[in-house]
Amino acid sequence: MTHTSPSNAPHTLARKIRACRVHAFDSPATLEDLSLPSPEEGEVAVAIHAGALNFADTLMCTGKYQDTPKPPFTLGLELAGQITALGPNVTGLSRGQRVAVFAGQGGLASGGNFPTSRCIPIPDGLGYAEAAALQIAYGTSHLALSYKARLQAGERLVVTGAAGGVGLTAVEIGKLMGAEVIAIARGDEKLAIAQKAGADHLIDASAPDIRERIKSLGGADVVYDAVGEPLFEACFRATNPDGRILLIGFAGGNLPNLKPNHMLVKNITAIGFYWGAYLKFNPAPLRASLATLFDWAAEGKIKPHISHRLPLEQFEEGLDLLRTRKATGKVILEP
Structure with a gap:
């Protein structure tokens, strides 16, 4: 992980990450090493501690999800981790801050760059796995x-x-x-x-x-x-x-x-x-809803049920739990 510093000024980020990648819809996803570039304007770099699997990930592998990106791409719609670097002119977030991210892609990895608009600060007392599992479900x-x-x-x-x-x-x-x-x-x-x-x-x-x-x-x-x-x-x-x-x-x-x-x-x-889709055409009710949910989680009113916690290397086993409907609640991958 990149060392954090008290300054919020952007700096060059140079580190390797591991990511679950889809290169073609007729081939299985693979785990590979990538170079993480510096975050661009409006982005932060996040060291991922937990990525939550969703049934949509199984559909993305074959191109059957309505929002499947064009290959190659990294699987994983939602994640939680710690900010390690800020892009130019980023305000309101800081290095070392814990955030949950509805990314749409990129969550099944050890790190990534994500838009600040999709980052939600994680309240004290809420773990990474629970924060990752909370958003979509x-x-x-x-x-x-x-x-x-x-x-x-x-x-x-x-x-x-x-x-x-x-x-x-x-x-x-x-x-x-x-x-x-x-x-x-x-x-x-x-x-x-x-x-x-x-x-x-x-x-x-x-x-x-x-x-x-x-x-x-x-x-x-x-x-x-x-x-x-x-x-x-x-x-x-x-x-x-x-x-x-x-x-x-x-x-x-x-x-x-x-x-x-x-x-x-x-x-x-x-x-x-x-x-x-609400993030694209009407984010206000979605953000208000998430604010309510994070308050409920911090107060102990809701607690995500996590049936499996697996290392990132076992991503295929995690996907299979969803395909065969053997999971109860969320499946979490931890890099």
Whole structure:
């Protein structure tokens, strides 16, 4: 790591980093050594202590994610670390400061240069792994439930994939917001994790009567769907009039079968949601949401569930945990 100094003046940075690189979508990602250049204007250099894996990383490897960069690029959407150098005219941040970064790429490495606009100071008492894990998973759920779905206390929230990286945060945040939470996940172990996060009711994803189970509990006011079909159909048919359905992701591999005529009759709203896009066209609600989440984390109201912590060299094992849906919560790679 580059030694820090008390001055905030930019200086030449010359060090090697290790990075998980994608060179072609028909070839596996590789771990390789790179030279880290000096940060440019509006950037800081960060020594990465933790990179959080997301399902999007598995899609980026094959070019199937909506925001996949052009190869070659370094995997890793979110990270946490310590600033080691400042680009020209950077203010408001300092060397040695701990920051979390939603980078979009570059997080699966031992270091990198990132825009200051994407750096969030890490509060005291919050570890690097937890800070890295917090942004996308918690940010997605909080902004989707509070800003888009307008979830109200006392409403009934159904969460599919409730033990996954984002699903588990939806359970936790929904409960914090005062909702009655129905968690859908596969198997007793995953359901127990969702219950520990605050779920009021548990439904196994392999059950043949999911629609009836939800309706027997009073139906869904809000559905947070990170899986797609076949769960979407059951949840949609169990949604109450004037309900809202959040389309978060399609981890099950199949797109939802939307039925506009049924939506019309029941006044159901389907809401597409992509968290990262707000940084480009409307960052204010995203930043406000993250500020709330970091306050909650510092106060101990939320705690990211990390199921695996692996060295950077085991990145392929980490990706496979997401591909096979064996992870519960977040997978963290630590250089």
